[in-house]
Structure formats: structure tokens, C-alpha cells
Amino acid sequence: MYEAAINHITSRASVSTPQVLEDLAEIFPWSDNFAVGIEVIDNQHKRLVQLINLLASHLAYQSDIDTLNHIFDELANYASYHFESEERIWQEHLAATELNRNHIHEHCEFSNHIRGLHQEIANQSIDSIVEKTLSYLTQWLAFHILESDMRMAKLCQRLINGEPLDQARLQAEEEMKGAVGVLVKTILTMYDSLTTRTLQLMREMIARQKSEARLRLAADVINHTLEAICITDAQGRIMEINPAFSYATGFAEDEVCGRALQDLESDPGIQESDAQARWNTVRQRGHWSGSIWYRNKDGSNREQWVTLSAIRNEEDQISHFAAIFSNVGDLISDQQELKRIAHHDSLTGLPNRILLDDRLELALAHAERNPHMLAICYIDLDGFKPVNDRYGHDVGDQLLQQLALRLKQVVRGEDTVARVGGDEFVLLLTRLQSSAELPPLLQRLLQQITAPMELAGQSISISASIGVVLYPQHGQDKLSLLKRADEAMYQVKAKGKSDFCILD
Template sequence: MANHTLLIARDGAERPIADSAAPIRHPDGRITGAVLVFRDQTEERRTLDRLQLAASVFENALNGVTITDREQRIIEVNPAFTRITGYSREEAIGQTPRLLSSGRQDADFYAALWSEIENTGQWHGEILNRHKNGEIFPEELSIVAVKDEEGMVTRYIGVFRDITQIKAQEAQLQHMAHYDPLTGLPNRALLADRMAVALAQAGRSGEKLAVCYLDLDGFKPVNDTWGHATGDRLLEEIAGRLREAVRGGDTVARLGGDEFVLLLANLAGVEECEISLARLLQTVARPIVIDGAALTVTASIGVTLFPGDGADADTLLRHADQAMYAAKEAGRNRYHLFDPRHDHAARERRKSLERLETALERNEFCLYYQPKVDMHAGTVIGAEALIRWRHPERGLVPPVEFLPLMEGSELEIRLGEWVIDQALSQMDAWRAAGLDLPVAVNIAPPHLARIDFA
């Protein structure tokens, strides 16, 4: 008869023991004594505890666990295996892991996998497997070969987890890094990659690549009048139209604001490019109805052709940008092909516009008021506001030297608004002093034609 109990050792530690007793009998059958046997079960209990802990981990692990024999036949799986793959324990036992094969990895992949296990005893990586319902899912998998004392493989243990959510998050971050969040078009970073590929292909094929810089005409008034939400919806619509207007191998990217870049590849010549550009202008100019309001914008497109313009990617974009400004100066709603002969003049004009914009910000412009006199009555009946530029180095600059540089630009509109505001302020000041005089101001025709002019 065996009993299990705890003994207190001399050092005070509790020790589990198994004890058994056997009687010592006299020849006549009387019990004259007993033999007691004690066995220390400390190591056995520790081993049992470890086994129970391992079993608990196996049963409750979030990762799937598969155990196979040396022939790769499944001999045990845990509950997480069933949750992840859809296969029950009964369906998996006796099968091989090929039960989950998606067919997405080729023979070379598996040859490399087993070669690493043979050489190192383990493998870790990502693999695509198939759920019982047929869905393909990505998993992170570790395989370990279990060997006996003689170094022979007795088991394989595979531990895996479904990383579908991780892959979705990675794809989302990748998309955010390379695509414009408003329009879904490639952004500047992805455009750089696309340009590198397109330039290499054009260099090999000898066909032309058109780098087009597109800026919307009249977008700012839409934004100012109808609000940014309407402006965003208009940009989304324009982006969709541009995407539909180009071919599958072409690229439409948004740089920001109302600026887009298009890469038109595999062009046989300039004529084919011009046909595409005319189609783009017509596409953009069609009215867009948003919340019952019919909105119309147009496009100015600057174009440079590679390899005729044999510059690098950044310079090609700069040339297309300069050509776009030339299209705006020529009246907008048109395209302009980059001409290297006019490159210097275009850059000089841009520099002049930037300096004039700085002058407006620094309040370097001023108005002089020329009186209007009734010669019969000899009285002042009004005044005309005349603009001058108080240049910090050149002194007072007449309008003939700077107004022509602004023609057709947004700065021309901004300066016109400034002139109106200044003239109205001066009229208020005169009125407060008891002088009521009308003031005439000069308005540029494009400013006068704007729908928000008041």
C-alpha cells in the first residue's frame, strides 16, 4: 500500500514523498513487524509541474502550434491552430502541413526552407497559407527540428500566427507614404519613382516621354467663394477626370494644392502628345456640378519632351513648370511646350514676380492721388489713384516698369485688391475730415472679370 504525503526536512523545506509499508509475518501468520519504504518525489513533482505548465501553455497560447513526426505527419495541434486555420484537431491529425498550402510559394521556396532547417535546425519567416474556407492569409511561422540524443530528428514543431492585420496596416502606411490622401493620386515621392522608371524606359526604347505640369486656372476663386470643402470635391473630380483621360501606362500625380504632374509615355512624336494635351484641356474645362452649383475651371499645362530635353528628372519638372507659366501668360486654358531659347527669359520673369510679391508683403507700394478738376467751376470733383513702387534702392518706380510684369498672374489680382482697399481707406479719411471726393482706380481686365469681384 502506497501513500503520498509531505515531510518536513531538517532544513525546514517540505518534500513530497511516497511511502509504502509491508508486514513482516511469523511462520504461524502473526505480524511481528513491518518494512517501511520512503521515496523522495521532489524531482518527479517538478517534472510533473513543468509538464502541466507546458500543457497549459500549449492549450492557451494565442499562436497556433503544430507538432509532426519525422515524416511530417501531424500528431498534435493546439486550439489556436483550429481558430486560425478553421481545421479541427480531428481533421488535422494524420495530415501533413501541406493541408494548408496556398500554392503561392514555389518549389524553390520550400527547398530553401528545408535546407535551412537541415543546416541550422530551424527556420523563421513569412508564408501564405490557405484557410479551410479557401481564403489566403499571411502568417509568421517558426519551425524547429527536435532531435534525440543521437542527433536524429524525431519531431518538428511549428509555431505560427495570422498577420493579416499587420499586413493591412503596413499596406495602409505604404499607401499613405506614396499617395495623396485627398485624391488618391501618386504624391511627389511616388512620382519620383515613376519618373525614374519612365526615363529609363524612354532611354531604351527611343520613344518620347512628355513631362506635363498642370495648374488649374480659377481654382482660388472657387475656394474663396464656395469654401474649402467644395474646393476639395472639385479637386477630387478633376483628379478622377485626369486619371480617366490618360492611358494605363501613364501617370497622374498631385503635388499639392491645384498642381498636378502627368507623365505621358511611349509617344511616337509631338503630334501624338498634342492630341493628348488637347483632350486633357477639354476634360478639365467641362463644368462640374457640386451641390447644385455649376463650377468651371480650366487648366494651363506646361510640357517638356524627353529625350529632346535631355535633362534629369528635377530639371525636366522645372522646365515643365516654366512652360506652364508661359501658358498662363499666353491667356490660360492652353498648353505650352518648353523652349530652351526662352528659358532664361522665363526664369527672369519669375524672379521679378517674386520680388514684386515681396514688395507687396513689405508694403513698398503707395498711391498718389491726381485731382480731377471741373475747369468751368474751378473746383476739384474727384481724384484718380496712381500706384508707385517705393523701391528701397531705386527710389520711386513708375508703374510702367512693374505692372506689365504682373499681367496674367495672381499677383496682378492681389495688387488690384490692395489698391481698392487703400483707396477706400483714403476716402474714409477724407470724409472724416469733411472732404467727400470719389476716387477712380485702375482695374486689370482679368480682375474685373472674376466672379468674386465686388
């Protein structure tokens, strides 16, 4: 469904990486044949194999260079950690042997080679070194485990069992002869071939999965968006619609498919020449946007903001059109709702700090042009935290909601009550004639705040500390006024709370 539109959309879509890396075939499959019989070493070998497989997956998936660098660093660091752990075990039993010295030398060569490969990834294209990198890693680790580590482990086990060094060495060498040597060569050949084949399969599988994921994403976007969408053929006849189109217009898919999109228009003022000019614009420029009236199935008319887009095929010929509809009325109401959410506290519905700042700036500008007094009251509740701790946050939220209603009942409609913190409120009182109006108002505020509230079957009481400053006496800008109101509030806290302080 929507194949033409989907191909157009996904040609520029950025698709997040799917969980494909977890599902890829392992380029170095672990088996019990690699176990040397020393648990700590076997576990570390398994982790090295996992890191090689992870690196192979990311190389095949063409991950970004930072991701590859991170995996390379982890592989190099873990290899160093493993070598140190392994060498401590060999050192305990084989410190003075040439076998141990050769083993340490192999570790050093591996670390140097890994650093060289890392630099190649940073300086060359990834594809040019993929096979060389993974061929070296798989061959080296397989040979190192089956040949070197296996021999060292067998020798150590015999020494631990009490055999003399010479006898233990001979017995270990005997065990490593014959079938084991053939097995090593076979495995090396197998992994070398497996590396190339698996990488190619990985790339093909990933390419297919990426394409499928982009198609699914585009289809999901069209099917789940709230905007009505329809796809037409090159002549403007409707071919496909999404669920939102049916919801908005009332038409089922089989009721509109095959009809010209233009037939659904309902504006009598639109001339045929105007409609043709619109479609000509889409064909020439690729897009057109504007307001069009459409008739719904129930006969009602709705004004829609429509975006028409031309979709071109591989020959650069227009094969389809996509139309996206947005209800103008819904857009306005949605915009108003977003504005309300951005400027109001979600719990109490009171103005938040953003809206308080706007109103304070306007009030200060108005007071400067028309000299009159403003008051800012900073309210901090006393004992709110113990209420939350004792009765729970749901009860605390209910208390704040009731308190917001009480504060609004005390002040005038032109004043502002804002919530600026968890238990902090600010009152902006405008058009005051004198400071003498404040004490009675503040007393009523305290009475409303301290009056018991019936919440969750409990009678709960709190109090508040209120700091008050006046404009222009105590400051000329909003920041200094709010800061000084906060200072006045803390003076009340210091004197015992449940009171107000008008700054001198």
C-alpha cells in the first residue's frame, strides 16, 4: 500500500538502526572444541570471540567510524586484559620456559597488529579492509587457542598433577600430534572461507532489512498519522487513503477510490480555471499548499489546509500525487492548547514562571507609563513536605490544587496567581493605590491558606510565609523585585513562619 508515496518519502528518510546486529550469523562460531580446560581462560576466549563477531556485524552494517573505533578499543583493551590474566597463569608454572616466552611474544604481535588495523579503519574506506581484518582476527584466535593455548593448558595441567617438566612436555606434545594438527588446518581454512561468505550474506541481509524497515516505517507513518492523506494517480484519481482520511470525511476507501480528488471540493466560488492552475503548479513546481473546502460524506463542508505533492518515478515522470489535509479549525485550537500548556502549571492550572515573567514585564511597563503601585508576594508553604511524606504525593497534589483555588478567590481578576515551584507561589497585585491595602489582603490570604482542608478523610492544615515588595519602592525590574520578595519571605521563615513581611 502507498508504494509510490513510500518510495518518495523513504528516499530521504533517516531510519534508526534495527535490532539486526543481534540476529546476524556469527562469523566466528564458538564450540566446545575451543575449550582448553581452564575455566577463566575459556570464559575470556568466549568474550574475545563475541567482540570479533560484534566488530564483524558493525563492519558489515557499515556503522559510523566512532562506533567502530569504540568496538576496536574494547577488543584491544579486553585482549590486553586477557593476555595479562593468561600470562599470570602460565608464569606460575612455566616462567623459565621458552614456550612461555614465545607465548608472550605472540601476544605482543597480536596487540601491535590490532593497533595497525585500527589505524587502517581510521584512514581507509571500511570496505577495503573488512575481509583482511576479520580474516586475521579469526585465523589468529583460532590458531592461538587450538595450538598455543591448548598446548600450554595441557602442560600446566600435568605440572599441577605433579609430573616433572620434561615428562609433562613430552606427554603434552604427544597429545597435540596427529588429529589435532589436521583439525587446526581444517578449521583455519574453514574460517577463512566462512569469513568471506558470511560477510557477503550479512551485507545482502542488511540491505534487504534496511529496505523493508524503511517501507514499514513509511507505511506506519501514513497509517498512524492524525493528518488525512490520500494518494492519487497521475490524473488525480484517488487510489489509496489512510484511516485518518476516512475518520475526517466519513468516506470508506471503496467509496472514493477511482473518483477524482477535485470532485470532492465544495467551494462554489472556485472556477475550473483556478483548480486547473493549482494542478499545473503542482506539476511544474512539485508542490502546492492552500486552503480548499471539501464536502464530507454527511454533506457538511470543512475548510482544509491542503498540501499537494507530485511523486516522480525513475524516469522523472509524474506517476502519483500525494495530498495531505489539515483541518484549519483544529490547527487553531491545537495551537491555543499548546500555548496554554506552555504557559500554565499542569497540576493547578495556574500561570507558570514563563507566563508570570510576561505579565510582570507588561505590568511594570504599564506602571511606568501610568504611575501606580505594584506588589509582588512570594509565598512559600510551611510544612508541605511532612504532608507529602505522611499522606503521600496524591494527597499533596490535591492540597496544592485546593490551595490554588483559594488563592484565586482572594485576589482580583486582574491580578495574577502563579505557581513557580513545588510549594512556591507568586502573587502579582496591580493598580494599588497605597501600601495600606496590603495588610488586610495578606491576612485574608493567610486565613485561606491555614484553614483546614478535608483530604482523603483527613483534616489537614498548613501555613505559609509571605514576603512582599512594592514597585517602584523596592526595585525597578522583575529580577530584583522577585529576589527581594524571596528575601522578605525568608525573613518570615527566620522569625517563626506563618506570617507576612512587607519589605521596609
